[in-house]
Amino acid sequence: MERRRLLKLLGLSLGAGPLVSSGEPLRQLLDLALQSEDRSVEDWEVACVNHMHALQRQPPVQVRDGLLVDLLALQRQLKNTAAKNIPDLSRVAAVQSFMMANALTRLGDHSTAIHWWHTAKAAADASGDLHVRLMVRSEEAGCGLYGQHGIPTVLRLLDDAQELGPDKSSFWYADLAGTRAKALTLLGRHDEAQRELATFVDYDGDDWRARIIPIRWNFGQQHFAESWVYAGAGDEAKADEARGRLLAHNPNYTHDVNGRLHEAVCTVVNGGIDQGAQQATALLGSLPSTHRSAMISEVGRMVLRMVPLDQRDRPAVQDLRATLAATAPHATLSQL
Structure with missing residues (x-):
């Protein structure tokens, strides 16, 4: 019964594609069904x-x-574990x-x-660890910027998270301020955004996420955040400097592409509509299909939204709109 349930869940969640192409998810699932021993917390980490x-x-x-x-x-392990192990396993469940x-x-x-954000918050709350609860809520708000929520909802998520740990000297306040700076930039509230950015950038304490799970978080x-905020405000010199630091910091591929899209944002804000749109179109069009991501396409939409309404019929802007529709996951022209 357990194996049949797991196979059904795998099929519903993954579909046939990955199974046909490699069989790796199925191999892992069969390995899971055959396991008889629980993993240690260290193994889960x-x-x-x-x-x-x-x-x-x-x-x-x-x-x-x-x-x-x-x-x-x-x-399965949480369902059968002793009560004393639930906080640690709940912490792992929140992270995963x-x-x-x-x-x-x-x-x-x-x-x-x-x-899944609801599940992550429930697991974090079950861990009883304030830092885990704050981490999950901070990550939720950050992902909300990429088309998952409207900006007012993101700001409300940030407010709700801050109420859990309102210490303005803490890592979590700084982390939430960084997300708030990006959200305010999207609303055109640039002075407020730069004040929040300063709170984030000036923080020099420990990154508490690394204490929760030993992961190298900082990329x-x-x-x-500096690149995003300064580009949105049209501050070319500061945006270029921040992007240079970002790209020299061995970024993951999402940050690499988005940092370059920030350059297109800044170009459009400063009046270079055709040039910025062409920059963004080339970047989005060159991305391998396996790496297409809403976290990238939404920054591409940021370029489009910076174009004044009466300039959106320009051919270069129309090309950008078409490229976004073709490369963004689940994108439709009505969303753009």
């Missing part, structure tokens, strides 16, 4: 490290498939669930991602 490494470097569909198998195993939500966000499957988030 290693699994989290591997999934985070994949999230930053591999196509999101592969990350989703690998996470699904581990989440099924974790669910938010990574699943992140992968689904990249795939443009926002409705399913939102369900230039502060430089990325």
